[in-house]
Amino acid sequence: MRDQDNPEPRALSVRQPWAQLIVQGAKDVENRSRSTRHRGRLYIHAATRLACVPSARELLVKAHFPEGISDLPRGAVIGTVDLIGCYPHGPDCVICRVSPWASEHYTWHWVLAHPVQFDAPAPMLGQMGVWSSAALAELSGSRV
Numbered sequence: 786m787r788d789q790d791n792p793e794p795r796a797l798s799v800r801q802p803w804a805q806l807i808v809q810g811a812k813d814v815e816n817r818s819r820s821t822r823h824r825g826r827l828y829i830h831a832a833t834r835l836a837c838v839p840s841a842r843e844l845l846v847k848a849h850f851p852e853g854i855s856d857l858p859r860g861a862v863i864g865t866v867d868l869i870g871c872y873p874h875g876p877d878c879v880i881c882r883v884s885p886w887a888s889e890h891y892t893w894h895w896v897l898a899h900p901v902q903f904d905a906p907a908p909m910l911g912q913m914g915v916w917s918s919a920a921l922a923e924l925s926g927s928r929v
């Protein structure tokens with residue numbers, strides 16, 4: 786069922802609470818050590834492992850998600866964003882100037898837009914980097 790208008794879906798695994806904040810639109814930059822050529826719809830997969838963030842609860846309350854970090858869905862695709870650009874961090878970095886989520890400790894800023902949170906998480910295995918899988922293709926097909 787794939788054609789040029791419906792290319793193979795791509796996903797990115799992100800640890801909680803970052804994944805939740807991304808699909809809610811609270812976090813608009815994902816910092817990575819690598820770039821990607823992918824642009825457009827990117828499924829956000831909440832990784833099994835939690836990020837180690839002391840301020841996570843505060844961030845979640847700000848994002849109107851007051852439940853604890855351990856209640857967040859994990860091991861599931863929880864929504865989509867559009868990946869609109871990858872920008873290298875450097876001197877006079879524009880992304881660092883415009884987003885509080887840009888971190889100077891990473892080489893690349895992935896800029897995200899148009900977040901959509903799914904009503905129900907879709908459990909599946911994640912992978913490193915930008916990935917695709919049969920389960921993701923099935924999910925994508927069911928949501929066209």
Ligand SMILES: [Zn+2]
Pocket residue numbers: 873874875878879880881887888889894
């Ligand atoms: Zn930067």
